[in-house]
Amino acid sequence: MPNAFLVKIDNNRVILDEHESVHLKVMRARPGERLLGLDGRGTLVDFVLEELGDNRSIGRIARIRRCSRDPYHVSLRVASTKWKRLRLVLEKSTELGVDSIVVFQSEYSTAKRTENSQGKCERVVREAVKQSVNPFLPEVRWMDSLQLEPSENDVFLFLDISGTPLKSFSEKISRSSRISIFVGSEGGFSRNERELLSVSAIPVSIGSRILRVETAVIVALSLVNSFLNRF
Amino acid sequence: MPNAFLVKIDNNRVILDEHESVHLKVMRARPGERLLGLDGRGTLVDFVLEELGDNRSIGRIARIRRCSRDPYHVSLRVASTKWKRLRLVLEKSTELGVDSIVVFQSEYSTAKRTENSQGKCERVVREAVKQSVNPFLPEVRWMDSLQLEPSENDVFLFLDISGTPLKSFSEKISRSSRISIFVGSEGGFSRNERELLSVSAIPVSIGSRILRVETAVIVALSLVNSFLNRF
Missing domain, CATH: 2.40.240.20 (Hypothetical PUA domain-like; domain 1)
Known part of the structure; x- marks a missing residue:
């Protein structure tokens, strides 16, 4: 309700x-x-x-x-995955006050975009905003592939089990105004995607265990929110 | 799989x-x-x-x-709730390496314990341990009511939207070896339960938005793991 x-x-x-x-x-x-x-x-x-x-x-x-918006913009860029999990990703990231969500078709994504995808995602986000009484409706977009538009003010992070602990970047994150977190499909990022990311994104780890995509998203957003004092 | x-x-x-x-x-x-x-x-x-x-x-x-165990023991004490959500709570907290989970019958719990409850919970935890390749199987117990067994080495925290931000206790938590996080039912804690908690537990908040129980559990455990360098 x-x-x-x-x-x-x-x-x-x-x-x-x-x-x-x-x-x-x-x-x-x-x-x-x-x-x-x-x-x-x-x-x-x-x-x-x-x-x-x-x-x-x-x-x-x-x-x-x-309510006034804080000076940060946190964006989640997540590979398309099974609807059951994607639904949780959208719901949870909205609960946690993410500003925008980009669902991209990864080379390893098993779930493909359909005509209804955009509408289905918007409905979940809408319900989550109401449920959590989040005053800001996040923007949701679908993209046909992984894309990065580097700019000087952005910090791009991608989740990678062999990366540096996310915590080490707490100061860098708190000094930035725009943070994007990239999360790959269950099979991770493809070779091409890794090459694209390696130009401007930092590989960060959030633990040694294998997390489901929705768990990884919540953990990453919780830590970023904490670094930004977004609580 | x-x-x-x-x-x-x-x-x-x-x-x-x-x-x-x-x-x-x-x-x-x-x-x-x-x-x-x-x-x-x-x-x-x-x-x-x-x-x-x-x-x-x-x-x-x-x-x-x-694998050697670290010196911490993190316990989740969560009010019984609808199986759909409790299942996520068990799965996610296991992914995040919690050491023990106590499901208690809160005065406000809508979902009651049944004969199968213990077995159902153990199966979820077991699958999550395998999925996440977590070397330590958390212990799961059911209790008929909220119980606290205070001792000098324990830090008891309970999630409360009007509490002090959890982050403020990062040092206290990192200096402790046993941390228990109490999470109430959707209706929160009852008056009796609040009285019981107020003796030895600290009310902590993890944000101003209303989080689903499974989201709250992941956020709280992510932060505690981060304070303990459990990544």
């Missing part, structure tokens, strides 16, 4: 779309009830439900709060 | 039980094949499969390595 609803803000009203209207009904929400909304861009609103419709519902704003 | 098999070591042979024999068949392992075994108590063996049976299989040890 979501703890908050994703809304559009229009003057002193909030608008809830079809998807959210279904959730209102599932929750047996009634007009007059006070609920929590978020616009995904840093605004939290307490609103009173006024009209409950099939395609659209409307609420009156009772209280509005704006 | 497991990366390793759980074995019993008997002189220069390894014995695989019925459960492992099924896995050998699923993997289409053949006599003569070289495989990786672990005994759950710090020993890793490369073995050559000699006999493949229904109830018992046997291998000849080719190489044996013993």
